[in-house]
Amino acid sequence: MKRPARPPRLLLSLCLLAGLALSCAACAEEPPPVVSVLGPWTGDEEKSFETVLDQFEKKYGIRYDYQGTTSLRETLLAQVEAGSPPDIAVLNSLGELTEYAHQGVLVPLPENVRERSPEPWAPELTVKGRKNAYWTPIKVDLKSVVWHYPGRAPQKGDWCVGVGSGATSGWPGSDWIEDILLQKWGPDVYELWATGELPWDSDEVRTAWETWGRLMAPGGDRSQADAALGNDFNGNDGKGLLKRSGDGCRREHQGSFVRRLYDEDITYVxxxxxxxxxxxxxxxxxxxxxxxxxxxxxxxxxALITFLTGDEARATWARAVPESNRPFFPVSVGSYGETWANRAVHDTLTGAKRLCADASDVMPPGVRGAFYRAVLEFLAAPEDKKLLKGLLAQLEDERLRHAELGTPRVPSVCAAPTGGTGTP
Structure with missing residues (x-):
């Protein structure tokens, strides 16, 4: 039987070279890397944030995969424990971030990002003997303000509060208590408490709770506190608590993000x-x-975290949303629009003498959760001193437990605003 003729060596070599060329072409056409991002924004807020991510992808050719969730802590924790965390996560809890940094899960920020990460939002941590910054604020909000209709005289018991949306929804109450302690005792005492150095059963902390109790139940009238337990902070209809009618609600202690629920007829002091x-x-x-x-x-x-802290990303984000929901940043990058509220919030942030990070955000997650639950229990009987004593004892036990465990703490909470007009 006649064997088929062997192909000439030159032809065989050409075939091999052609195959290698095709393989290299295939390698060159591999898709670019994808940056995974986990964050708190869903719905319309997710769409506006993705406008920023789209701009990044267009500029650098680096694709992204954004996952927005309202269960951020649980989702991130599960991913970290499974050994597959996102490349970047966005969260508001400095306490959680501090724990992740000391566990060696976080990567120190690039130097150019570190320079754009001011206190009190991004204090530097000493981890394994080295000082670094591990997170950067990409959006900020002002608290310590009260929203109201101009011209409507305040009345006793006219506070709008909503904590009835879930087991962890005590944060509007914790914001109240934090602000009262800050204003009554000043930033130094506030920082001691937020960082776990001041006991929960101290006179300062107890007085803050009692002050809030008098505001929520003036003269022992629990009707306002009862209403708070049944209301979501959005007002149960997504329109904001001040938009309710017939219940005497006239003033709301809430952060600057609440602007998105209101019109220009509502202002703050x-x-x-x-x-x-x-x-x-x-x-x-x-x-x-x-x-x-x-x-x-x-x-x-x-590249993405550098972009998110730059002027281009901030300007893109600001343009992507209605003016009533325009985000604020730790350093101004231009116009915030013409609404009174936007200008006023910006001026307050830059003109403050001291800015202090939300104390419950700074606390270890276990303490923060106990704080939220205590707020809900307290509202059931704000005038009950025995109840308050028991709640503060529970919170103090939780503080001591974390101290014994050596839970890492945020080192500082208050600072003068970067680039602002205030002085320490």
């Missing part, structure tokens, strides 16, 4: 002007923020 017994001239305000942290040290993740 500092808490120190809304509550006579808190009046002072310290110029101190509580603030919160959404922090981005690196969980993986890839070139794409570093």
């Amino acid at each position: 500092p808490t120190t002007r809304a509550v006579a017994e808190l009046r002072n001239e310290r110029g101190a305000y509580e603030v919160a923020g959404d922090m981005a942290a690196l969980f993986d040290d890839t070139s794409g993740a570093r």
Whole structure:
């Protein structure tokens, strides 16, 4: 049987070279890397944030995969424990971020991002003997303010509060207590308490709770406190508590993000002007923020977190949303629009003498959760001193437990605003 003729060596070599060329072409056409991002924004807020991510992808050719969730803590914790965290996560809990940093899960920020990460939102941590910054604020909010209709005289028992949307929804109450303690005792005492150095059963903390109790149940009237337990902070209909009618609700202690629920007919004043017994001239305000942290040290993740802290991303984000919901940033990048509320919030943030991070955001997650639950129990009987004593004892036990465990703490909470007009 005649064997088929062998192909010439030259032809065989050409075939091999052609195959290699095709393989290399296939390699060159592999899709670019994808940066995974986990964050708190869903719905319309997710769409506006993705406008920023789209701009990043267009500019750098690096794709992204954004996952928005209202169960951020649980989702992130599960991913970290499974060994597959996102490249970047955005969360507001400085306490959680501190724990992740000390566990070696977070990557220190690039130097150019570190320079754009001001206190009190991004204090530097000392981890394994080295000082670094591990997260950066990409959006911030002002607290320590009271929203109201101009011209409507305040009345006793006219506070709008909504904590009835879930087991962890005590945060509007914790915001109240934090702000009262800040305004009554000043930033130094506030920082000691937020960082776990001041006991929960101290006179300062107890007085803050009692003050809030008098506001929620003036003269022992629990009707306002009962209403708070049945209301969501959105007003149960997504329109904001001040839009309710027929229940005498006239004033709301809430952060600047609540602007999205209201129109220009609602304005704010500092808490120190809304509550006579808190009046002072310290110029101190509580603030919160959404922090981005690196969980993986890839070139794409570093490029994205750098972009998110830059002027282009901030301007893109500001243009992507209605003016009533325009985000604020730790350093101004231009116009915030023409609404009174936007200008006023910006001026307050930059003109403050002291800005202090939300205390419950700073606390270890276990303490923060206990704080929220205690708020809900307290509202059932704000005038009951025995109940308050028991709640503070429980919170103190939780503080001591974390101290014994050596739970890492945020080192600082208050600072003068970066680039602002105030002085410490």
